[in-house]
Amino acid sequence: MPNCNKRSYLTENLALDALIEARIRFLQNSSVTVYQCEDCGQWHLTSRGNxxxxxxxxxxxxxxxxxxxxxxxxxKLRY
Ligand SMILES: [Zn+2]
Structure with a gap:
């Protein structure tokens, strides 16, 4: 199985957690959904789609x- 450059997640649920986390942590993050990759079989975030x-x-x-x-x-408190 080839390794994708994109960050990948084993399950849809893990990818969804990451999707929401990304929206919380990174103001510029524009990911809107997740998809199962045809190359690596794992899940990635994407800014395309609904x-x-x-x-x-x-x-x-x-x-x-x-x-x-x-x-x-x-x-702020930590640093
Ligand atoms: Zn992939």
Missing amino acids: VHPRLAKELESGNVAKSRLAYQWEK
Whole structure:
């Protein structure tokens, strides 16, 4: 199995966790969903396609914004 340059995840769920985490940690992150790669068989994040329902829910509920704020504070306090 070839190794992709992109960060890969073993399962869809792990990729979804990473997708949401990425949106919290990186303001510029534009990933909207995940897909199973034909080359490596693992899951990658992508900014193409429709927003994944789970991410949409996190965004709508304000969870992403809340966690982002918490993350910013955590970073400030740590350094
Ligand atoms: Zn791949």
